[in-house]
Amino acid sequence: MNLKGVRWLYGELPDLVRQGVVSADAAEALRGHYGPVEEGRWRQIAVTISGVLGALLIGFGIIFVLAYNWSALSRSVRTVLSLVPLLMGQGVAGWVLWQSKPAAAWREGAAAFLMLALVASIALIQQTYHVASDFDALLLPGLVLGLPVIYLLGSSVAAILYLVGVLAWAGAADFEGTAALSVWLLAIPVAPHVWLAAREDRYALRPVFLMWAVALWAWVALGFVVIHVDDVIPIVGYPAMFAVIGLAGGLWFARGASLWRRPFETVGAAGVAVSAYVLTFRDVWDDLAYSGGGMAAALKDDPAAALVVAALVLASLALAGVCLWRRRPWRLMLGAAPGLAVLGAAVFYATQSASAPAWMFNAYVLALAAAALVTGFRQRRLALTNLGVLLVAMLIVARFFDSEMGFLVKGIACIAAGAGFLATNLVVHRLRRRALP
Amino acid sequence: MTRRYVVLGLFAVLALGQIGVPVAMIVQRERVISHGRAFKFRTAPVDPFDALRGRYVALDFEADFVPEVKGVKFVEGRKMYALIEEDAEGFARLTRLVEDRPEGNAYMRVEVRYTYEGKVNVHLPFDRYYLEEDIAPEAEKAYWEHRREGNRDAYVIVRVWRGDAALEELYVGGKPILEFLATHRSSDGTTRP
Numbered sequence: 001m002n003l004k005g006v007r008w009l010y011g012e013l014p015d016l017v018r019q020g021v022v023s024a025d026a027a028e029a030l031r032g033h034y035g036p037v038e039e040g041r042w043r044q045i046a047v048t049i050s051g052v053l054g055a056l057l058i059g060f061g062i063i064f065v066l067a068y069n070w071s072a073l074s075r076s077v078r079t080v081l082s083l084v085p086l087l088m089g090q091g092v093a094g095w096v097l098w099q100s101k102p103a104a105a106w107r108e109g110a111a112a113f114l115m116l117a118l119v120a121s122i123a124l125i126q127q128t129y130h131v132a133s134d135f136d137a138l139l140l141p142g143l144v145l146g147l148p149v150i151y152l153l154g155s156s157v158a159a160i161l162y163l164v165g166v167l168a169w170a171g172a173a174d175f176e177g178t179a180a181l182s183v184w185l186l187a188i189p190v191a192p193h194v195w196l197a198a199r200e201d202r203y204a205l206r207p208v209f210l211m212w213a214v215a216l217w218a219w220v221a222l223g224f225v226v227i228h229v230d231d232v233i234p235i236v237g238y239p240a241m242f243a244v245i246g247l248a249g250g251l252w253f254a255r256g257a258s259l260w261r262r263p264f265e266t267v268g269a270a271g272v273a274v275s276a277y278v279l280t281f282r283d284v285w286d287d288l289a290y291s292g293g294g295m296a297a298a299l300k301d302d303p304a305a306a307l308v309v310a311a312l313v314l315a316s317l318a319l320a321g322v323c324l325w326r327r328r329p330w331r332l333m334l335g336a337a338p339g340l341a342v343l344g345a346a347v348f349y350a351t352q353s354a355s356a357p358a359w360m361f362n363a364y365v366l367a368l369a370a371a372a373l374v375t376g377f378r379q380r381r382l383a384l385t386n387l388g389v390l391l392v393a394m395l396i397v398a399r400f401f402d403s404e405m406g407f408l409v410k411g412i413a414c415i416a417a418g419a420g421f422l423a424t425n426l427v428v429h430r431l432r433r434r435a436l437p
Numbered sequence: 438m439t440r441r442y443v444v445l446g447l448f449a450v451l452a453l454g455q456i457g458v459p460v461a462m463i464v465q466r467e468r469v470i471s472h473g474r475a476f477k478f479r480t481a482p483v484d485p486f487d488a489l490r491g492r493y494v495a496l497d498f499e500a501d502f503v504p505e506v507k508g509v510k511f512v513e514g515r516k517m518y519a520l521i522e523e524d525a526e527g528f529a530r531l532t533r534l535v536e537d538r539p540e541g542n543a544y545m546r547v548e549v550r551y552t553y554e555g556k557v558n559v560h561l562p563f564d565r566y567y568l569e570e571d572i573a574p575e576a577e578k579a580y581w582e583h584r585r586e587g588n589r590d591a592y593v594i595v596r597v598w599r600g601d602a603a604l605e606e607l608y609v610g611g612k613p614i615l616e617f618l619a620t621h622r623s624s625d626g627t628t629r630p
Binding site: 086087097 | 441445447451452454458459460462466560561562564565566567603604
């Protein structure tokens with residue numbers, strides 16, 4: 001819901017009733033329809049954010065103070081001290097749970113502090129006893145013992161800290177092959193929390209924050225699966241994952257008032273556009289020639305990564321099917337990316353030439369840009385039209401700079417792209433002004 | 438009301454688990470330190486930094502190579518037992534890698550890293566000695582100055598018990614590192630900031 005708009009409407013209603021434009025009953029019906037504009041909500045959010053920031057700063061402060069490693073203290077004193085942050089965190093969390101209706105700021109702050117305190121205590125014991133360097137061995141118990149905090153305190157900040165911790169753990173463990181799947185397995189327990197948070201209002205601030213975290217997390221986490229493997233896996237994997245995120249967002253989370261309120265759609269569409277843009281470069285496809293023996297070899301060498309990517313491609317096809325069934329053909333633009341990537345790889349392996357797949361993706365990015373422009377014009381959305389022009393401009397710049405054309409032609413092309421930007425903005429502005437009463 | 442007590446009960450169980458893990462780590466290390474046999478491992482300290490655990494001196498051991506055994510496959514990341522012996526000067530060296538837990542108390546669990554020219558490189562369960570933030574770089578500098586004078590006498594005392602190892606103290610010039618630094622400072626004419 002557009003809160004700014006509703007607030008403006010409520011401000012206008014008394015005047016409109018006075019002037020007889022709408023009846024008092026109609027005004028009341030409008031208020032009933034849109035519900036109360038919670039003026040106190042932003043204050044509550046600000047209190048929660050400052051509570052969480054406070055807890056995180058105190059937590060990090062304690063870690064730094066104790067990381068100083070006071071040589072003057074005996075081993076036994078340091079051992080006792082290392083348990084203090086954890087006991088403090090548990091004390092605060094226990095007190096919050098004891099309250100009959102704890103404020104969100106306390107719940108979130110206490111949970112964030114406890115998560116940090118848990119890792120800090122284990123780190124300090126490792127410091128006291130000079131335990132070897134394994135950072136992953138330090139984080140894993142912290143993650144496992146921190147997970148229930150998300151549910152007991154109902155904390156989304158703890159859920160986000162947990163997801164960040166999983167990435168840090170995976171980065172430290174430097175997984176290869178099947179082991180990389182454990183990154184995804186460890187993240188699954190957060191899913192019910194996201195579902196619970198989004199159950200009442202999926203466009204409220206808390207689920208929106210969580211969905212941003214999940215979408216961005218998936219982007220980084222896919223890297224752990226595809227980083228050590230043949231190039232064909234990431235070439236198909238990234239477009240497939242972003243297509244799944246974008247299509248799911250378009251189907252079930254598309255009614256948010258702004259791009260910020262539609263995290264899945266925003267991250268998915270941006271991810272598909274960027275990965276498709278990367279695939280317009282010939283070098284990316286040329287690298288396939290050096291990296292192994294094709295799709296069958298990729299499946300044999302790293303079945304786990306290949307299966308994950310195959311599952312993502314199938315999921316994107318299924319979601320594209322749902323879009324078709326619900327008669328939302330525009331959304332199929334996103335769903336086409338993984339299929340095109342598979343086709344591009346097959347064409348490359350058959351012809352050993354990067355030209356055909358690269359030009360396929362040039363055409364695809366151009367089609368994405370056209371779709372953004374048309375939808376932007378139709379819905380009078382300046383951001384979308386600008387995105388379309390930006391995509392076209394990026395394509396022109398990339399193709400002109402990697403071609404043999406002279407500076408004069410390149411210069412004219414850049415001027416044309418710039419003029420396109422300005423003209424589009426002008427047209428959309430005029431359309432919007434005309435649409436205003 | 439009942440739901441609140443259930444949540445509080447579950448939280449109490451979780452809190453016990455959260456305390457239990459670090460306490461178990463402490464107990465395990467203390468047992469190794471009190472019951473373990475002491476070995477001297479020759480080392481060279483260098484000074485890096487760990488975001489969560491602070492400053493330390495990383496230890497580079499001479500005794501982290503074990504002779505390869507023909508017919509045994511040493512896969513990277515595999516956990517094995519390394520048998521420990523003392524050389525003529527009383528320093529520890531690893532003599533053999535075995536799969537099953539050996540008899541006695543002169544062995545520890547290590548992780549295979551790679552094989553090179555008939556030797557297996559292993560990751561020892563101790564590779565750093567934590568120090569105060571401003572002391573760690575000073576320790577590294579003092580050590581290298583000491584070494585330039587022809588000394589090769591930096592070592593750690595490690596307690597080993599039932600395959601577990603706990604680093605007890607870092608010695609340079611026959612003295613614990615803090616004592617060595619204090620002597621180094623006074624002979625240098627410098628004082629600690």
